[in-house]
Amino acid sequence: MVESSKTEKDKFIPIARPDLPDMGDIKEDIETILKSGMITNYEFVRRFEKKIAEFLNVKYAACVSSGTSALMLAAKALDLKGEVIVPSFTFSATAHALVWCGLKPIFVDAERDTFNIDIEKVKEAITPRTSAIVPVHVFGNPCKIDELEKLSKENNLKLLFDSAHAFGTSFNGKKVGGFGDAEIFSLTPTKVLTAAEGGVVTTNNRETYEQVVLDREYGKQPNYDCKTIGISARMGEFNAILGIHNLAKLDENIKRRKKLYDFYKSELEDVKGISFQKINSSAHCSIKDFAIIIDKNLFGIDRDELAEALTEEKIGWRKYFYPPLHRETAYGNMNNRGDALPNTNFISDNILNLPFFTALKTNDIVRICNVIKKLQH
Numbered sequence: 558m559v560e561s562s563k564t565e566k567d568k569f570i571p572i573a574r575p576d577l578p579d580m581g582d583i584k585e586d587i588e589t590i591l592k593s594g595m596i597t598n599y600e601f602v603r604r605f606e607k608k609i610a611e612f613l614n615v616k617y618a619a620c621v622s623s624g625t626s627a628l629m630l631a632a633k634a635l636d637l638k639g640e641v642i643v644p645s646f647t648f649s650a651t652a653h654a655l656v657w658c659g660l661k662p663i664f665v666d667a668e669r670d671t672f673n674i675d676i677e678k679v680k681e682a683i684t685p686r687t688s689a690i691v692p693v694h695v696f697g698n699p700c701k702i703d704e705l706e707k708l709s710k711e712n713n714l715k716l717l718f719d720s721a722h723a724f725g726t727s728f729n730g731k732k733v734g735g736f737g738d739a740e741i742f743s744l745t746p747t748k749v750l751t752a753a754e755g756g757v758v759t760t761n762n763r764e765t766y767e768q769v770v771l772d773r774e775y776g777k778q779p780n781y782d783c784k785t786i787g788i789s790a791r792m793g794e795f796n797a798i799l800g801i802h803n804l805a806k807l808d809e810n811i812k813r814r815k816k817l818y819d820f821y822k823s824e825l826e827d828v829k830g831i832s833f834q835k836i837n838s839s840a841h842c843s844i845k846d847f848a849i850i851i852d853k854n855l856f857g858i859d860r861d862e863l864a865e866a867l868t869e870e871k872i873g874w875r876k877y878f879y880p881p882l883h884r885e886t887a888y889g890n891m892n893n894r895g896d897a898l899p900n901t902n903f904i905s906d907n908i909l910n911l912p913f914f915t916a917l918k919t920n921d922i923v924r925i926c927n928v929i930k931k932l933q934h
């Protein structure tokens with residue numbers, strides 16, 4: 558076979574690439590399940606759950622089919638009702654999952670610098686109908702978790718963290734996973750820890766855990782007499798094998814991501830008109846994404862023009878999250894606080910996510926940043 562003779566310059570740099578184990582490392586485990594014929598409900602999901610609970614130092618971890626089903630199952634297990642306060646600057650699934658559970662998401666604004674939910678705005682949005690707060694650790698950067706815990710206790714609200722982006726992140730020296738009433742993670746290919754597809758609900762509360770475990774399998778008891786109206790949201794054994802092997806390398810991968818992140822920032826920090834997400838100073842962030850905010854007046858061109866120029870140079874990008882939830886078609890009728898979200902609108906209209914993944918090379922970062930620097934005028 559003739560190898561492609563593409564030069565470095567011609568090589569497309571994708572926005573993301575999953576971390577995957579070597580075939581040699583997973584072969585034995587794959588053979589085990591193929592020989593057993595047990596491709597679901599066998600031993601690897603249970604093993605993965607145990608390893609996750611140990612890694613996050615949380616009592617219970619329940620693996621499920623996706624981050625979205627994790628949110629639905631957690632919302633049900635926590636018996637959320639009525640209104641739930643969520644950021645508008647998040648991925649659609651945060652609110653979609655709540656709506657599927659018959660809840661009404663109340664969108665609040667983000668902090669301009671951290672991109673996370675603004676606690677003062679959460680306070681203003683609390684009504685007698687509010688049952689919970691569902692904050693999101695955007696791109697792995699943890700929210701002000703201590704303040705959110707205090708606020709939810711004072712107001713007798715449930716606190717469910719959408720930690721889809723934040724596996725491996727710590728806050729005040731404690732891993733995200735055991736805060737609030739429950740947390741959820743997503744394990745899709747763009748996440749710091751991936752199992753190809755999948756999600757996890759973590760909690761220190763036994764009842765919440767048992768409810769999730771019951772509901773992820775139709776609410777079925779061994780005698781087929783369903784105790785609750787559950788859904789089908791199991792994780793498969795193949796996914797758990799991928800997850801187990803990726804988890805073994807996670808600390809190493811996070812170290813590399815931190816180095817790449819620092820390198821990116823050092824390459825771009827002197828470029829006028831470009832700024833970055835502020836990482837919480839009490840955090841050790843596992844860094845899911847690398848995002849920049851473009852100030853057209855200082856940089857010379859706007860976010861969309863920069864994205865177009867990157868495409869011409871074969872560099873991937875993503876406008877993430879754009880549009881914000883309160884401006885999505887699906888939420889058109891629920892645009893209840895649309896005008897009150899100036900920071901969300903600003904971030905969403907000016908953000909651009911650049912290629913970021915563990916296997917990214919520093920010379921790729923130099924190439925990306927050189928393109929950006931040349932465009933500044």
Ligand SMILES: Cc1ncc(COP(=O)(O)O)c(C=O)c1O
Nearest residue numbers: 623624625648650651721743744
């Ligand atoms: C913040 C957030 N919450 C929830 C989800 C849903 O996770 P999944 O795609 O695994 O259903 C995602 C997915 O990327 C996400 O970004």
